[in-house]
Amino acid sequence: MVPFEPSALPELLPVFYRRLFPHGAYGRWLGYGGVVKNYFQMREFSFTLRDDVYVRFQSFDNPQELERELQKTNPYKIDIGAVYSHRPNQHNTVHLGAFQPQEKELVFDIDMTDYDDVRTCCSSADICSKCWTLMTIAVRVIDRALVEDLGVRHRLWVYSGRRGVHCWVCDDAVRRWSPALRAAAVEYLTLVKGGAETVKKVNISEPIHPFIRRSVAVVEKFFEAYALVGQDILGSPESWEKVLALVPEEHRGMLRGEFPRKRDSVQRWELLKGQMEWTRRGPGSGKSGPCYADWEVMLQYCFPRLDINVSKGLGHLLKSPFSVHPKTGRISVPLDLQKLDRFDPFAVPTITSLCHELDTAGDEAEQDDGGETEPKRRARDYKRTSLAPYVRVFEQFVEEMERSRRGERLRRSDLQGDF
Numbered sequence: 001m002v003p004f005e006p007s008a009l010p011e012l013l014p015v016f017y018r019r020l021f022p023h024g025a026y027g028r029w030l031g032y033g034g035v036v037k038n039y040f041q042m043r044e045f046s047f048t049l050r051d052d053v054y055v056r057f058q059s060f061d062n063p064q065e066l067e068r069e070l071q072k073t074n075p076y077k078i079d080i081g082a083v084y085s086h087r088p089n090q091h092n093t094v095h096l097g098a099f100q101p102q103e104k105e106l107v108f109d110i111d112m113t114d115y116d117d118v119r120t121c122c123s124s125a126d127i128c129s130k131c132w133t134l135m136t137i138a139v140r141v142i143d144r145a146l147v148e149d150l151g152v153r154h155r156l157w158v159y160s161g162r163r164g165v166h167c168w169v170c171d172d173a174v175r176r177w178s179p180a181l182r183a184a185a186v187e188y189l190t191l192v193k194g195g196a197e198t199v200k201k202v203n204i205s206e207p208i209h210p211f212i213r214r215s216v217a218v219v220e221k222f223f224e225a226y227a228l229v230g231q232d233i234l235g236s237p238e239s240w241e242k243v244l245a246l247v248p249e250e251h252r253g254m255l256r257g258e259f260p261r262k263r264d265s266v267q268r269w270e271l272l273k274g275q276m277e278w279t280r281r282g283p284g285s286g287k288s289g290p291c292y293a294d295w296e297v298m299l300q301y302c303f304p305r306l307d308i309n310v311s312k313g314l315g316h317l318l319k320s321p322f323s324v325h326p327k328t329g330r331i332s333v334p335l336d337l338q339k340l341d342r343f344d345p346f347a348v349p350t351i352t353s354l355c356h357e358l359d360t361a362g363d364e365a366e367q368d369d370g371g372e373t374e375p376k377r378r379a380r381d382y383k384r385t386s387l388a389p390y391v392r393v394f395e396q397f398v399e400e401m402e403r404s405r406r407g408e409r410l411r412r413s414d415l416q417g418d419f
């Protein structure tokens, strides 16, 4: 693969916005079917330009105008903000205080750096295929809860381009949620609590909320391969003491005594888990009643860590899908949940690799499209690159929203017909 050089961006970005960015589907997404008049016009976009010049409150009459602007200014990064009461690019002309965010997708930002206390392979901005499992678990846990517990339908999951994932919940009703409702949803989805100074960040007691039970069921599927084998969290006295610190005092002595006799993390975990299950078997099993330390450890090491402020605030900006990550050059691509376990962040195309693919496919493209007009050919150029499957995932998401909008319209006209 051709390595990415940030200094090449001024050359690459014009190609990207002219021939690769999926303008069509992008406009259909943010237009939301044109159901609410001026919805697109009131949306804030922010651009990061060369030399970290940051321009907020950009807005456009329609997706075509946005496309032209992207091709003119070639931003290094695109952020999406809220839908406001007035056109964001005219916010200075509005009476102070009248300019307010009204709607936005409910968004989640999950970043690997928030797991630094529980991963041993990497820290801060670094990720590897081992710790990427944490993001897979996060998507599985949150997505399940969104659909089954919160009744949400249209979720777009996106790889951030570096070390995390974003989720955009796009249902009509959810986009109208107040900050208080959004905070309540994040609160519901939060089990790991407390900062760096808190040793035990998960506390479970009976009765067990179904959300905890279902989340543990998801985490359990990955726990052995990820935490016991991959991170080897019970591999040495130093690392198992971190785990034992989360287990009640009364069980620590026995485990500490038996751990050295066990072969590996998997066997040590069997022992710990067996001990906890015994306390839950009925009255008289444990000194202080049923204990869920095994679940607490699993959740503290693997449960998603959400940034509440990103989700709560309407005005908060989030990097757009199909924006380029200015540090890695990777495109923030939608995730196909059907193939999530096979997703490899290191295989995501960079702007450099895509432009290189275009060059290679160049001649062939000219021949194929002989008689067609120039803009048409350009609009389909991404299909000749490894960006194509990701655009397809995005299109499927947009099509599903359009289908359900049509269904809703039909349902309403049927209802009217009945009267």
Ligand SMILES: [Zn+2]
Pocket (backbone or CB within 6 Å): 119, 121, 122, 126, 127, 128, 129, 130, 131, 132
């Ligand atoms: Zn790692």
